[in-house]
Amino acid sequence: MKQKNGLSIGESSKQSGVNIETIRYYEKIGVMPVPERSLSGYRLYGAGHLKRLSFVRRSRRLGFSLDEIRDLLRLVDGDAYTCAQVRKLTLDHLAEIRRKIADLKRLERVMAEMAAQCSGDRVPECAVIDALFDTRPPAAEPSGRQPPMPTATSVMRRR
Amino acid sequence: MKQKNGLSIGESSKQSGVNIETIRYYEKIGVMPVPERSLSGYRLYGAGHLKRLSFVRRSRRLGFSLDEIRDLLRLVDGDAYTCAQVRKLTLDHLAEIRRKIADLKRLERVMAEMAAQCSGDRVPECAVIDALFDTRPPAAEPSGRQPPMPTATSVMRRR
DNA sequence: TCTTGACCCTGTAGCGGCTACAGGCCCTAG
DNA sequence: CTAGGGCCTGTAGCCGCTACAGGGTCAAGA
Structure with missing residues (x-):
């Protein structure tokens, strides 16, 4: 060839x-x-x-999804894109990143608190397990108002 | 019934x-x-x-994966878990959350910089597009050393 | 008694964004 | 002429669900 x-x-x-x-x-x-x-x-x-x-x-x-990338490429391919359009997509994406950071920080706090309660002893009593097994609704959910608390799954694959 | x-x-x-x-x-x-x-x-x-x-x-x-949850449940089911074991799983998970936060913050910074370069004009010239289309290796990748920079996909689904 | 309609069952296919085969063709160097 | 690498197509798998399709079951009302 x-x-x-x-x-x-x-x-x-x-x-x-x-x-x-x-x-x-x-x-x-x-x-x-x-x-x-x-x-x-x-x-x-x-x-x-x-x-x-x-x-x-x-x-x-x-972190752009393929759908978002398609949007960007559509603008570019149409060779009629304006900087303002691109800027909007970028800022939307930025806002989403910031939401995710905020969500993760909440998780971080909860996890850190749980771990701190943990004695680290050899005994089969553990604050983490207790917290997770607790059947009452979690304190941080007063009445189903705030955003539905992300299901916090696969946050960014590595490799 | x-x-x-x-x-x-x-x-x-x-x-x-x-x-x-x-x-x-x-x-x-x-x-x-x-x-x-x-x-x-x-x-x-x-x-x-x-x-x-x-x-x-x-x-x-x-944010625990089902695999991690299986680990926790195995400990609990074996009724021989120790607080130390649970604590370890929790801290591992916490470390991962923190890594993800750090990754997202880097993304945030890059995105914010790009958006700031953007004039918002109606002209078809855009710093974001330029940055993305740039064919040279990104400045933040001197020689392939640091962690493989996450592919930053679906960070936490929302509903 | 019969009929709704809400519930439950199994099994399969789809989402995103790839990755990893299997089973084959092509091309070049030795 | 053969060995190996590269390329081709097509399909199945990953995660953690969700959404069907096509049926069976149950309780309340007419």
Whole structure:
């Protein structure tokens, strides 16, 4: 191969830092455009693809969802985006990050309090277990008003 | 029905705050024990089940994964747990929460900086887009040393 | 007695954002 | 001419649920 025009998917993966399978996945879900193919059916990428891959990767690392990235790309692709539009998406995302930080800080406080109650003894009596097993509604939920307290799941995978 | 012994799954759901389908799911994955059944095949729950459901729910809300909860329950079920063991699991979890907070704060800073660069003008030139499209490696990645920078995905679902 | 309608059952598919195969084709170096 | 790497497609798995579809069961009212 090595036709005049185009990097292989492996090469693009190395240069962009996006996993090969992920690149194909992005193509499947329409985040990346369908690329040209070599005679033997290999995908061929150009400079534009590489930039776009980096864009997606960088945005992902900043916590944008693929849906949000699609929004950004739609603006860019329409070549009619304004800075104000982009700014709005960015600020929305920033607000969400801040909410998550606040949520996690509440969790941190609760966990730290529980751990502090814990004697660390060898006895089978434990403030943490007691707190978790307590059947009364938790003190921090007076009457179901405030935000529904996130289910605090998989907060950011690592690796 | 309403046999002498046992609440229906719906009643247990209401009292514990755990969704019906989720209760069945917990049973399937072994977090909840297989309950008795009425003559017609309905699940019947007792006080022990309710406590356990609350335990799981509360732990989930504190961000424990089902795997971690299984660990906690194993300790409790073995009725040989020590406070020290529970404390360790709790502190591990706390450390993870703190890591996530730190990660999110870094993201917050980057996002805020980007947004601040943004003129908010109507022109199709935008510092955010420029930053994201920049093909050079990001400044904050000198040589691939520090922790692999989380892919910052779905940080805590909200409803 | 019959009919609603609320509840319960099982089993399967879907969400996001990938990752990891299996089973095959292609291409180059030795 | 063969060995190995790379590439291809397609499918299944991860987590922690949620939402069906297609049935059975039960209690209250007409």
